[in-house]
Every structure is written in C-alpha cells, then in structure tokens.
Amino acid sequence: MKRLFKQLYGRFRLLAQHLSFYAMMVTMVSAVITMWVTALAPWLIDKGIDPKLWMLVLAILFIFAVGVMFEYNVTFPSFYATWNEQMWKHDSPIKEEFKKLNKRIDELAELIEKNKNATS
Numbered sequence: 001m002k003r004l005f006k007q008l009y010g011r012f013r014l015l016a017q018h019l020s021f022y023a024m025m026v027t028m029v030s031a032v033i034t035m036w037v038t039a040l041a042p043w044l045i046d047k048g049i050d051p052k053l054w055m056l057v058l059a060i061l062f063i064f065a066v067g068v069m070f071e072y073n074v075t076f077p078s079f080y081a082t083w084n085e086q087m088w089k090h091d092s093p094i095k096e097e098f099k100k101l102n103k104r105i106d107e108l109a110e111l112i113e114k115n116k117n118a119t120s
Contacts, residue, residue: 032060 044051
C-alpha cells in the first residue's frame with residue numbers, strides 16, 4: 001500500500017510539474033503583452049523611440065536563449081546528479097538490476113580466469 005501511494009503521488013507530481021510549464025507560459029505571455037502595451041511602449045514613445053513589435057519579440061528571444069543556455073549548462077547537470085543520488089539512496093529498482101549485473105560480471109570474470117589458468 002505504501003509503495004502504491006508513493007507511485008501514485010509521484011505520478012501526480014510529475015504530471016502536475018509538466019502541466020505547470022504550460023500554465024506558466026500562458027501567464028508569462030499575458031504579463032509581457034500587458035507590460036508592453038501599458039508601460040514599455042508608452043515609455044519608449046515618450047523617449048522618442050518608435051516601438052515596434054519585432055523589438056519585443058527580439059528581446060524575448062534573447063532572454064529565452066540565455067535561459068536555455070543556463071538551464072543546459074548549469075541546471076540540468078546538477079538536477080540529474082541530485083536525482084541520481086536520490087534514486088540510489090532510496091532503493092531505485094535499477095539499483096537491484098545493477099547488483100544482479102555486477103554479480104553476473106564477477107561470475108563471468110572468475111570463469112574467464114579459471115579457463116585462462118586451465119589452458120596455461
């Protein structure tokens with residue numbers, strides 16, 4: 001029962017985490033459009049700059065590119081290192097598979113060594 005609860009809870013958390021990305025994107029796009037229309041465009045007009053939509057799009061793409069580079073180079077490596085450590089610490093099913101494979105590798109190494117000594 002405890003394992004079933006952990007599985008269901010984990011599945012719910014994973015699904016909610018992935019869905020929250022889309023909800024956040026809708027919220028962010030709405031906020032950026034509102035900020036552009038109510039604050040940035042009027043401020044740029046007051047400064048004598050004719051704001052174009054492509055300026056906003058270019059700024060968003062630049063910020064997005066910097067974010068992607070940061071995520072790829074900093075967040076992902078630390079995320080996976082921590083995730084792997086937690087999976088190993090809390091008895092991931094793959095841990096048992098590794099134990100079985102290591103045992104089999106040791107058996108094969110012994111068999112090879114015996115055959116090598118027998119033929120010498």
